[in-house]
Amino acid sequence: MKRLVFIIVAIVLLLNNANGQKFAEFKWVNDSVSGRYIEKLAILLPVQIENLPNRFLMQLDLGSTQSVIRGNTIGSFYQKYPDLKRKLDTINLCKFHMREYPQINNLDIKIGDVFDCNVNAASLQGYGVKVPVDSLSPEVEILIGSIGTDVLKDKVLVIDYPNSRMSITDASEMNASDYSFIPFQFLKENEDNRLLLPFTANGQELRVMFDTGASMFQLSAPEKNAKMICDSQAVDSLLINSWGEKKKIIGLESNVELRFGEKVLPQLKVYYDPSNKYDFFYESNNVFGLTGNALFLSDVVVIDYQNKRFGIKKNTH
Template sequence: EISGREFERAAMVVPFEIEGIRDRFIAQLDLGSEGSVLYENGLKNYFDSYPWLRAKIDSSRSVYFDENRVYEFKDIVLKMGSSYVWHRNTYVMVGFGDEVPKDSVGSMVPKHIGTIGRDLFRDNILILDYPGKRLCMVDALGDDQLRQFDTLDISIEVVGGIKMPIKLGDELHYVMFDTGSSIFPLLMADSLEWSRVADLTSNDIDTLLIHSWGRLIPIPGAPVKNDVSISVADKNVSDKIRVYYWPIQGEFFREENLLGIMGNVFFLNDVVMIDFKNNRLGILRRKT
């Protein structure tokens, strides 16, 4: 429950391991984030048992990630399933996250200590099986496998993220596909566009208080107006969604020519393929 409204799926969480540590960890899968980050508060009680872990943090080089200071995490090896990923572009977010109690270090209870961004899947194909609650990463798909997907062209950018097309009526727009925005079908960054689409005369208007990288942000939402159609991959989804207004980062979305952010809600019954090599997104056709 968030701000009095029930949500069946509030986040997409994936298991992972850090090579050299037997504990099990989990992280939010956030394809809206360019970088993967681990949380300092979640790691600090591991430093005494694993001094090499602290030694991999380069505190001489700090940058800011959405207003939070991060250090580079050097030569860390993360394991997801049977795939090992050696990854230099991993960071530690300073003073962030929940502390893992000392008596939990060494236990097999999963600990939430990070966020997995899209950098981990660069030059690969990511397949998200929403109904089956599974994901996999592959180097390539065969022609017969690709033909099972309805695909659309997207662009994948360092700053702008995964940009995919949607239609408002006959107007073509682009949104950032963001698995980190699980509860939101569509977050619109322009208040005028939002008021053009949202039915602000409805009795079903709410405001959700959302935690975003340490900040609490009020997000107003409403149903779509009856005379407005929203289409994703040629499917009209207007009657299935609410539209919300994202009151921050408006300049960023204008510069990136983005209408806003699209979360997981559209795809909860689908298998989705994101081809980071060839800039395309596919939805597996359902068998009839």
């Protein structure tokens, strides 16, 4: 009898472990843009930084190959936590958005109860706000930076959009049969693990970058690319703030059938920047455009960085 009980308990534990994938709940950023209230602009993850007792938030930004920390904000903690300050490297600078910044070496970051990582994060001097460390309530959540793709090498990222939660795990712990997969490419193999998804327009394949930090639009593209798949008459315009720069964005309406794998996409508003500032990036990397969270808000998606495949959970609608 005891042996039978032991076997039953062991089976239950195995089943629990098989289905015991840990998730962290995330928060959405909602804000007004050009006088228009827009929901779900960005994903904020709950994180712990080193051994600091405070509660922090970091944006999930798959459009960045490097995790970044807001220099003004983290600097508020240096006097009280000198061990943290000693990790700041002002000699070996790193590049971010075409500028050089100090980096914080071997920074321990814990994402919810899901994932621990150790990163060399860019410290963006002049960004963020200083906080009153000694008088700050431990319940106050502090936005301190963003998580990039550097922490996801050979990992699996699950984003459960309907339930606002995420997980980072190993491929061996994922139930792959739950998902329909499409292979993706990295922007530059072994150098830049931003991912490119294969969209099709009237049967022609388009390489579209997936960026969780660009979730305002279902699809954006250089002007000439947008006009390849859209009517030329503008149906929308917005004045947005991008890294401190104000710029006008024009929206067009798609007029071709767009697909992502077997998923037929609805008619989209496709936005472009008339300044053509980033056209060289798209052209030189053979990238058609940029998509983000907005196309997948009703889906559970999995990004398998080890096997280079993007999955959508079956029967989620």
